[in-house]
Structures are given as structure tokens and as C-alpha cells.
Amino acid sequence: MSGEILIHTCCAPCLCYPAKCLRKKNFELSVYWYNPNIHGWREYNKRRMALGFYLAKNGPADIIEGSYDFKEWMKKINSNKKKDRCRMCYRLRLKETAQKAAESGISAFTTTLLYSKYQYFDSVVEEGQKAACEAGVVFYAEDFRKGWKEGISLSKAENLYRQEYCGCVYSEYERYS
Numbered sequence: 001m002s003g004e005i006l007i008h009t010c011c012a013p014c015l016c017y018p019a020k021c022l023r024k025k026n027f028e029l030s031v032y033w034y035n036p037n038i039h040g041w042r043e044y045n046k047r048r049m050a051l052g053f054y055l056a057k058n059g060p061a062d063i064i065e066g067s068y069d070f071k072e073w074m075k076k077i078n079s080n081k082k083k084d085r086c087r088m089c090y091r092l093r094l095k096e097t098a099q100k101a102a103e104s105g106i107s108a109f110t111t112t113l114l115y116s117k118y119q120y121f122d123s124v125v126e127e128g129q130k131a132a133c134e135a136g137v138v139f140y141a142e143d144f145r146k147g148w149k150e151g152i153s154l155s156k157a158e159n160l161y162r163q164e165y166c167g168c169v170y171s172e173y174e175r176y177s
């Protein structure tokens with residue numbers, strides 16, 4: 001597989017390794033920023049700025065930007081069980097990404113969520129595949145977790161802001177409580 005691919009990007013540090021892998025495979029990257037899960041407007045902006053900083057140096061120059069509809073996220077993510085909550089969160093973000101790919105004429109999409117060892121890999125793949133079917137595009141699933149350490153080194157070398165928690169208010173509480 002090669003060609004243009006839309007990569008849903010949760011944050012700049014998690015993009016470093018998947019971007020390297022995808023480019024090695026001759027994919028042309030388009031980056032989609034859609035993360036209404038991130039708790040706190042200032043935190044959201046810090047992560048968005050870090051992504052802008054990374055892309056200014058490494059490309060692609062353009063970023064496709066989703067809205068920060070955190071009220072929608074809070075309405076839809078309504079489980080107290082972490083695993084269920086995360087799955088709903090993946091569903092929301094990956095559905096949006098699949099639709100964005102389809103409407104932009106990009107036939108495949110993937111996500112940096114496949115890089116993080118803190119995410120539920122199988123749930124990400126299942127939700128990605130479902131979203132792809134609904135939108136009529138392809139979900140590219142690669143286990144980027146194999147590059148976990150390399151990705152950390154790359155993001156440190158780029159001097160990127162590295163957040164302490166996944167994103168939502170629950171994850172902030174779980175991290176610090």
C-alpha cells in the first residue's frame with residue numbers, strides 16, 4: 001500500500017515514529033488534528049502548537065483541522081469504565097477522520113493512537129475498521145508500538161512538548177490522583 005494517507009494525530013510526540021514509518025513506505029501524509037477529548041483549552045492549545053512546531057520543520061506544511069467540540073465529546077463519552085470510555089473516544093475521533101478522508105478524496109486513513117502503548121490497540125483497530133467501512137475508505141492498521149522508544153527519542157530530539165496525561169479530564173485525574 002502507498003499513496004496519500006490521512007493520519008489522525010493525537011499529539012506531535014505520537015506522530016514522530018508513525019510519520020517516519022509511513023514515509024519509508026512511500027505514503028504521502030496529510031495530517032488531521034481532531035481531538036475534542038483534550039481537557040482544558042490551554043492544554044489543547046499547547047498540544048496544537050507543538051504539532052505546528054513539528055510540522056513546520058518536518059512537513060507536511062498544511063494541517064487539516066477539526067473543531068474543538070468538547071461539549072459533543074462530553075455528551076457522547078458517558079461510561080465510567082475506562083476501556084469503554086476509550087473505545088467511545090476512538091469511535092468519535094476515527095469516524096470523523098474517516099469522513100474527512102472521504103470528503104477530501106483521500107482513500108486511506110490511520111491514527112497515531114496505534115503508536116501509544118497506553119491505548120487499547122485492538123479497540124483502536126476495530127473502531128478504525130468500522131469507521132472506514134461506513135465512510136467507504138480504507139483503514140491502515142500498523143502496530144507502531146514497536147517504535148515506542150524510538151518515537152520518544154525522536155520527540156525529545158525535536159524538543160517537543162510532552163504531555164503528562166492522555167487527554168480527557170478522567171485521564172488527568174487518573175494520572176495525578
Ligand code: SF4
Nearest residue numbers: 086089166167168171
Ligand atoms: S483516556 Fe484518552 S483515549 Fe481514553 S477517553 Fe480519555 S482521552 Fe480518550
